[in-house]
Amino acid sequence: MAVTLPEAPHSAVETSRSRSKPPVPASGAWREDDDPGHRQFTDLGAFDLEAGGHLPAVRVAYETWGTLAPDGSNAVLVLHALTGDSHVTGDAGPGHVTAGWWSQMVGPGRPIDTDRYFVVAPNVLGGCQGTTGPSSTAQDGRPWGGRFPYVTTRDQVAVEIALTRALGIDSWQLVIGASMGGLRVLEWALLGPEAGIEVRTIAAIATTAQTGGDQIAWASPQLAAIRMDPRFRGGDYYGAADDDGPHTGLGIARQIAHTTYRTGYELDQRFGRLPQGGEDPFAGGRFAVQSYLDHHGDKLARRFDANSYVVLTESMLSHDLGRDRGGVEAALSQVTSRALVVAVDSDRLFPPGQSARLAQWLPRAEPLRIVTSDVGHDGFLVEADQMGPMVSEFLG
Numbered sequence: 436m437a438v439t440l441p442e443a444p445h446s447a448v449e450t451s452r453s454r455s456k457p458p459v460p461a462s463g464a465w466r467e468d469d470d471p472g473h474r475q476f477t478d479l480g481a482f483d484l485e486a487g488g489h490l491p492a493v494r495v496a497y498e499t500w501g502t503l504a505p506d507g508s509n510a511v512l513v514l515h516a517l518t519g520d521s522h523v524t525g526d527a528g529p530g531h532v533t534a535g536w537w538s539q540m541v542g543p544g545r546p547i548d549t550d551r552y553f554v555v556a557p558n559v560l561g562g563c564q565g566t567t568g569p570s571s572t573a574q575d576g577r578p579w580g581g582r583f584p585y586v587t588t589r590d591q592v593a594v595e596i597a598l599t600r601a602l603g604i605d606s607w608q609l610v611i612g613a614s615m616g617g618l619r620v621l622e623w624a625l626l627g628p629e630a631g632i633e634v635r636t637i638a639a640i641a642t643t644a645q646t647g648g649d650q651i652a653w654a655s656p657q658l659a660a661i662r663m664d665p666r667f668r669g670g671d672y673y674g675a676a677d678d679d680g681p682h683t684g685l686g687i688a689r690q691i692a693h694t695t696y697r698t699g700y701e702l703d704q705r706f707g708r709l710p711q712g713g714e715d716p717f718a719g720g721r722f723a724v725q726s727y728l729d730h731h732g733d734k735l736a737r738r739f740d741a742n743s744y745v746v747l748t749e750s751m752l753s754h755d756l757g758r759d760r761g762g763v764e765a766a767l768s769q770v771t772s773r774a775l776v777v778a779v780d781s782d783r784l785f786p787p788g789q790s791a792r793l794a795q796w797l798p799r800a801e802p803l804r805i806v807t808s809d810v811g812h813d814g815f816l817v818e819a820d821q822m823g824p825m826v827s828e829f830l831g
Contacts, residue, residue: 459733461672461680464563464570464740465496465530472530473498474521474558474565479597486753488584491574495598496565497521497557500541500549503604510604511547512595513537513556514612514619517692517747518739520564523556524549532738539819546823546830552608559619560594561586561746569670569742581670583746587753592622596630606633609830610772613815614785615747617642618754621793624770625756638775638826641782641815643789644756644763650784653695654748657688661741670742685741686732693731695784698811767796774800775829777822779814780807801829 465474474496482490498521503510513523515536524535524542541547541554558566561583569583599607607627612620617639627634643650661667664684672680694702706724714720721729757763774797778790787805794803806821808814815822 456733458677459680459682459736460677461666461675461682462563462570462740462742463532463736463738464568464743465565466570467572470530471496471565472522472528473525474530475499476565477598477601479594479601482590482594482597484584484590485587486585488586490567490584493560493567493594493597494565494571495557495560495567495594497555497598498523499553499555500524501551501553503553507604507606508608509552510607511552511554512599512607512610512623513541513547513554514595514610514616514623515556515559516612516614516616517751518689518735518744519616520562521556521558522564523554536816540823540826546826547609547611555598555602555604557595557598559615559747560591561743561750563740563743566594568740569746570673570740578671578673580673580742581668583670583742585753586746586750588618588622588750589626591750592619592626595619595623596626596632599627599632605631607635609636609638610634611638611640611826612642613640613777614642614812615751616640617785618646618751621756621767621770624772624774625760625766628771634772636773636775636829637770638777638829639790639793640777640822641779641785641790641812642793643754643785644767644793646752646754647789651752653691653784654752657691658745658748660684660687660691661745664741667741670745672741681741682733682736685736685739685744686729688744689732689735690728693728696812698781698783698809700781701809701811704809763792764796767793768798770797770799772799775804775825776800777804777806777815777825779812779818780805781809782812782814784812 479493522531524538527534543550558564561568569579573579610623620639661684664681667681709723711721711723711726756766760766776794778787794800806814808818
């Protein structure tokens, strides 16, 4: 029997979806002529990369808080996740389109107390907020774009080691990071001491020693969404007009990723099957959860760069602490730093079992700590009331 559906309430759908928004820039990257905000910059020279590429000049953008002790004993390195940057704490303002991503954890009187510690947060190699990446100007005067070479987690840490030396730091009291930042924390625990830089303690949060098939599977359609966007132009889109860049592909990639950052329980509780206000899913409208994902996709496209999303995602897929070190367990067993390992119980991007593996094989690891949260992977950002005491207690 045929079913007759109601006609689409076109005016309501159009009003809900297309409330006036400014055009989306071809790239949300920070560019050399933008306001630097609180960024500082250090030029580190040329780097040969693990996969065979070469960067003739690398610049790192970073921010600092607090004062380095005369004996250098109070330095803390904070490493951001995939779409983070050096602006760990502080307000939005000139040069910083968003407020600090971990302001509840870093600052005066916070668990990482900037009255006590000298905190350094670099933007990662391949990123888009001041450190050399695809949106940076190459030696021929054009953006790197699609020519930017493949970088690995180890390449990123090699650059951070060079920054550490440039800052005159020879010892980190703590190297801390979550998600993609946690991948670099683990590499720091091995590469830092090999380079003569002491790493006294590490905190690896919601992360893994080795990206596996599930993480690669989730990443694959994200990369495809960006590369299949006709406005991606093989990565060479920086001269495009507003609304003519690869924001559609980047937004879809973010939507896919965001479903791994949260949980089915949370999405059901918040949205369930509710339609977006004024829209009818039976007539071309969206469910509320679709609108939520659209919002996050649009938000990222306005502050991030599609090429950097590809480069950094691929660097995460390259991550294997055990590569050329006899396997993951052998590599973890070589770490001499005292370690805090934290998992989020509902994390479906880096499940708790992957953190348990770290806590089992790191020789000086504290017992695995668990953040209890309905939100999933993003619990390391959301549940500061749980994260804070864990880090404070660990630092002592």
